[in-house]
Amino acid sequence: MSATENNASEETSTAPDAADTAGGGSGGGSGGALSGAEKAAAVAALAERIRTIGQQEGGPAPRTPRKPQAPRPDAEDEGPAGAAAPDEQTGRGAQDADGRDAPAGDAGAPVPAPAAPRPAPVRAETDEQRAQALKDTAEVLTAGGAPADLAPAAVAAFGDGAAEQLRADPWAVLTLPGVRPEHADGFARGLLGPAAGPGDPRRAQALVPWLLEQSALRGHSAVEIGEVTAGLDRLGLPDAAAALQAAVLDGRAMPFQEELTGPEAHAAGGDEDEPPTRTVLALERLALAEESLADGLVRLMSTFVPGEDRDETEDADETEGATETEGATEGATAGDDAGTGADADTGAVEGAAGADTAEAAAPADPGPAAWEAAAAAAPSTSATALIRAAAEHPLITHTGGEAARAEPAALVRAATGLGLRAWAATWTDQGRDGLAALADGPLQVATLAELLAGTAGPGRSSDGTLALDLLVVLDAPLLDVELAATLLESLADGTRLVLSGDPGQLWSAGPGRFFADLLTAKVCPAVASRTPDFGPIGELVSGVGIGELQPVEAPDKEVVILTAKDGAEAVHRAIQLLTDSIPRALGIPAEQVVLLTAGHGGAAGTRALNAAAKARLNPGPGRFGGFDPGDRVVDSPAPGTVRPARVLDGDAAGLHLEYADGARRTVPPAEAARLRHGWALTVHQAVGRRWPGAVVVVPGDAGAALTRQWVYTALGRGERHLSVVHAAGPALPQAVAERPAQPRTTRLRAILAENAAQAY
Template sequence: MVDPSSPSPPSVPGDAVERTRHVLARMRAPERLAEPLVGALGPGAAEELSEDPWRLLALGSVTPTQADFCARALLAGAALPTDPRRVRALVAHLLQRAARDGHTAIDRDRMEGALSRLGVRSAESALEAVSEDGRVLLSEVVPDTDDDEFGDEAPEMPDAELFFALASLGAAEQRLGEGLARLVGGEPVMDSATAAETVQAAALALDRELVPETASALVTVALRGVSVLVHGPGSAGTIAEAVRYAAAIAEESQVGLVVAAPTASGAAALNRRLDGVVRVRTVAELLAGSEAPAAGLVVVVDAMALDTETAAALVDRCGTDTHLALVADPAQLPSAGPGQVVADLITSGVAAVAVLPGDPAPGPQVLLAAEVGDGELADDVRAPGREVVLVPAASEGEAAYRALQLVTDSIPRTFDLTSDQVQVITSGRGGEAGSTALSAACKARLNPGPGAVLGLDPGDRVLLAGRGPGYGPGDTGVLRAVGEKGPSVELADGRTVTVADPSHLRPGWAVPLAAALGGAWPAAVLVFTPDAALSRPAVYTALTRGERHVSIVNAAGPALAESVRDVPAVHRYTRLVQVLREG
């Protein structure tokens, strides 16, 4: 999902911007909002604002209090708290804010509570105001009941629960649930005995000892239309082996295989392990084609990074007989975009779940991640090979200094890597040790320049924060050139894409943790600051981004260990479980 705070493309109609400036002046609103409003509302932004000043809330940076002030300036005494235009805008605003926090749907009680705090006292007026609003989708769900509790009497139907969702997001979640239900009913690719024999033969051909859990997981993939293969830290080798066996099943059954990763860096990491046996593509690359994948078996690794809309688009492309296998570590953070697809699939019970084995000889990094998964973060780590290094920092300034030193000197020198192979991952964007400041510091040291393209120059590492042909949010790469069709970026998997919308480009020397989901790099520098939203899944996810090494720069002090102990999960409100169970 594209960050709502992203700048709008610069190519907006000049007259539309000028008309919008005039309306904003009448509303006593900053005229600098004109261009982003035209980007958000279209060339008719001025007319929309004149008719409905609360449309200002289409910008995520505008608060309800600010919108009310501007509405009073424009409408005077006609700007009432119960104005249906205001109520519609507030509902959409609350849903947009919820989506940024990862939720896909908000139930009636929570919506009523939020609206009440904003001066909307009547739930019925809210329902009436949004009933014909194309931005909002209303859905009713009848809760499950246990018929036994009613004895011999006919049970009464429980009241339906009402959910609010952004129209596009709610429709995507409905479509995803229905699509997964369609795939669940698919026929087996082969029977269990044949699948087991095929996997065993592949293991012999590879001269590998077949672990029973891996064999069982691959039989599950062959039998069931939708499966989730769960794993823990340090399972990269096991995942690559499972993909090889999936390729053997696909070849033996002649159904074809597609393997996809959420990001280019994740695809590149798995491709290095597969040695050309199977080419792993990114999900964005898979979705860029107009045709459904010509495969009866689709395997998605790092599937925790799949948000609702991306997963819905992927499932839409799968044929009726496609088997979809999601390989995921449930201890990680949910996706950067709204939803928690893997967690909801597991909770629903409609998908088959199998467990891949862990590393039989875990190293210090894997052991530390496992301890974090259990709720503990040690003060020090035994790592003779310096696979993990803990770096305390007394301030954000010191954390930034230490991170820059690690990227430009310590890690490349110790592990025979280049700075390009080290990714800085921060717990937030702002502050001295946030991704923005650290990216600027790394650029100044590693690729100084005037910043000719949105503050960037050829040779800069970049992060993509939007969707386009062959790329998606979270992809990283290097800016190579700027042509007539847009900036050219060489992605981490070696492909070069043209970024049609320059606003998708961000500095990528340092990236926020949400953008690192699904990514993998030879080494990672993790920077934790006091003001970050820390949790056990956040720390665990960060620890599992570096393949050979992680440095943990801790400016959060004791709060880091406390978050691992006391914040075990990141909760999201979704409807996918209900949609799946409705079938």
């Protein structure tokens, strides 16, 4: 598998052959080849029918407030049998990679009845019941030719009745990790025999959400209907149109019709009187997350009330009035004491104390003059601009590189000085510590995970929202739509929210492109930093940001470019830099140098690099689940979250780790699968962190995965030194010049354009 296995496996898994579909059948129900115009017309007819269904069922995706979700399970590895992992989203993959359109079937066919919903899982109440459920499920899996190792995942997904559910619906196995359609088809044939046909309604019921989930792994929060139809066609489903209509009817997919704007509208044709539209499908959780996110942003903008200046006369009058009121209250209390006794007195005192407490807890309300004074005292013109924007607006985007992070720090310090409850949130612990070091004095900062979990930060108000007046979120491009929606639901009405990040860096591990969509929608002020990243590395990265990969002057060897003829030579050169050249010539220890590459597999992927680094730096048999004391590892507790650590020891309790921040933790054997060796990381794993030295390996087989966004992020991970081991030939400068980013289909920009215009 290539170094870019994140989409290689998808590109090589097209429609299953006849054996994989229990007898096969052509993709599509038209009975013959269709011309391009006929395919387009069939897809358009299907889109119109689904739109009609959506209207009959009450319209698409009501804007229902979304409850915060628990962190998603780790999916950092390849995902379903090599599918794109969340930390390696560099392409769309096979389901939408080729340009074929699928026949959509007869446009006049009746709307099919929805498939019966799968029952809710029933959980085992005792250890004995769970053990029996695991045993029964393993037997069913084995009978169908599936690995018995899937039993725990099946019981976790389907509950105590997993065995019965898999017997009744073998294609339900497709929802389990590592299972692809060809595997599910084989399992169904093993249980059902010849009855497991490619057109089985249960197969159609499973394939539609599977395709949408695969698209979510590649970063899409919605998928155009033609792409889903083509994917079903490639999977050998006889009637893709009927499957899509059934999925819409029973709620497994939610349809939306949107008007196209800008370049998309121009490419699609149409005119001013009748603008072009597209129909997209989305999983319910992602559709509601984007709706909730948009609602949250509009809520902050519509409930914000800026403070007003108060002169000394008003303050004196209010103080005098408060004194008179206090005197009257004391007199009334004394009179009550004479007539009703001590109980009344106690109640009056407690009530006054409660009022005083509420008044003391009320947030400050600085006016324009106070904000302007704080802005004038800011350490840079860009920080001044950011503080002035925060004085007048509740929602702001701030863009800039590493050096620009000092500006949000200055804003939080200024807001705290004005009496506001102001905090900053970063993506990683390293980002948290680095931001605190940039501030001119103490800074209230936590990681976003700590803030939302309540382990650090201001705590929660009585209504459950964060006790904040202003929140600055750094590394905002890394927020997927679900996490961003959870964040917005945690903010009270009128809270100021500043989203800061580098728009040139890679997007989130999860679906969506929240920060990019917000910038494009232009529904709030955008403050662009004028603070450049200095030095040869900063100059190189800045050039990549505008599409130019040019050599830079590096008198102290801050930047070194090396070439390699193939993956094996690239690994050899990278290990030589890590273990010898950089420590010897620059004084940067190997422990402070990271190897970065495009993917986990291939001749120069993380597996090959980590194996070579371990053999050189910490050889050993891997006696603790493949690890030895002294190994560098990375812990991935959730998609897009990576924590570097070092193995201290291991025993029956698990692996004992020491993290980069000095914290220690024992990872139990059941969770050890989420650990990887950590000398080499993918660039997606490295976002939000920097190292004194970085060696970026660009394999020759990574050409299709390379984008300007990937290169920009990779080259910016080094603080003092950057080495590039380059084996991709002209593909690297071509990607920088011509391929800004792998596209993602989302709905947020359209929702914001529709609903946020009046709020801004």
